Amino acid sequence: MSSDALVLGGGLVGAATAYGLAREGLSVTVLDEGDVAFRASRGNFGLVWVQSKGDGYPDYAIWTRRSADLWPSLDAMLKEETGVSTAYEKPGGLHFCLSEEELENRKALLARLHNVHGAANYGARLVDRQEVREMMPEIGPDVVGGTYCEHDGHASPLYLLRALHDGIKRRGGRIVADARAETIARDGEGYAVKTPSGTYRAGRVVLAAGLGNKALGKEVGLDLNIAPLKGQILVTERTKPRLNMPTHVVRQTGEGSIMIGDSHEDVGFDVSSSSDVMATLAARAIRMFPFVKDLRIVRSWAALRIMSPDGYPIYQQSETHPGVFSVNCHSGVTLAGSHALALAPMIAKGALGEELAAFSARRFDAPAN
CATH class of the missing domain: 3.50.50.60 (FAD/NAD(P)-binding domain)
Known part of the structure; x- marks a missing residue:
């Protein structure tokens, strides 16, 4: 063979x-x-994510952006050849900040990554609470602002x-x-x-x-x-369209479920779900989108990332x-x-x-x- x-x-x-x-x-x-x-x-x-990738490592920032630029072609090829949709969408993506300190840190990160790509090519910018609310009307009162990147998207x-x-x-x-x-x-x-x-x-x-x-x-x-690094994810019941773009830790699938992630746990090869981590993920999601508190969690899982040092x-x-x-x-x-x-x-x-x-x-x- x-x-x-x-x-x-x-x-x-x-x-x-x-x-x-x-x-x-x-x-x-x-x-x-x-x-x-x-x-x-x-x-x-399921994120196709550019913003925040490669801080301190310009080659990765460039490689990630290259992949995001190739994604529309890959999606079209696969759909034409197989008839299977990957559910890929590129509406841009938001990273929320829940305090002024987080927002200042995000602003500094943005400046560093602009130095790699140039502001125009990086495609990410700072957005205040008002602009975030115009993009996502159902945000909670704890969201003070964040960053938006036009190159971000998501897929199944x-x-x-x-x-x-x-x-x-x-x-x-x-x-x-x-x-x-x-x-x-x-x-x-x-x-x-x-x-x-x-x-x-x-x-x-x-x-x-x-x-x-x-x-x-x-x-x-x-x-x-x-080495392995565990991440846990929660999935809610299906609901009407509420989110018109993904965020770094909450997104809505094409079927209507809300996905909530993600943890970073150095626990070896353990792939069990844990109630304390799930509670933390859910609490953060509710601060971002209060409507989530009324949705039932129908699934949860853990998986292992492959991490280099x-x-x-x-x-x-x-x-x-x-x-x-x-x-x-x-x-x-x-x-x-x-x-x-x-x-x-x-x-x-x-x-x-x-x-x-x-x-x-x-x-x-x-x-x-």
Whole structure:
């Protein structure tokens, strides 16, 4: 069973990369662990978010903006090829501030990021309470202002994943379930990946197995310093249209549910929901939108983000195993545009572009004394 490329992991990161490789004309096989995996895709909040990304790390700010710019094309491609809508919308997005101190901190962040993009290209600006209220009439009295970015939007992570999987198959790719990669070994000029479902071969291998990349990387000379960070999300019953754009922690889905997020908890591989964190999320959402207090919570869940020490992606080709690439990040929805339409073409050509040099794992190497 041989392909041009094997993608290890069928979540949003792996599926977007595999779809992009298939668009480049490569035969692609996706080896997916299945629903037993710590699948971050299931717990993604669904934002396509530019504002606040890359503070202190300009390369990430630029990469994120590039992905947001590519998202409309990706959405149109998937809809045309598969008939599946990702529910992508780009109305802009709001980040609320609940105190004057938060607003001042936000203003300083805005200034720093304007220095990266320039104010016009960054597309985010400070908005006072009156303007926020004009955009979102149902805000609560604690909202003092915030920031608005015209490049922000949101999509359905599950519809996106379905569309990517369908797009891969329509372009001749295969997705193999219950095929957790166990070993990676050289095989002639390429590689052989052993799984419970059999052994698969290809000239290129992409590690996109989320937290599983850490162990797989060791087999191919990649030291991937990644760890889990839990996030919890609440979902309310459906209601009439109340929010005409997403905020950083509250958004309304196309079906009418209100999604409330998100926590950041360093608790290892624990994916249980906890009442204290859920109460904190709900209380903050009610301060922003008081109408939320009258809605029933119908679902809650926790999922694990894939985090590097500095929180930014790791993209790297192995020096000891040429043709093996690793893709690690926690923003699978936001970066889907870049992964499918910018990163995948680089992998297809056999080398990452210079613009991704800043995302090498080598940035974590300790300096020599």
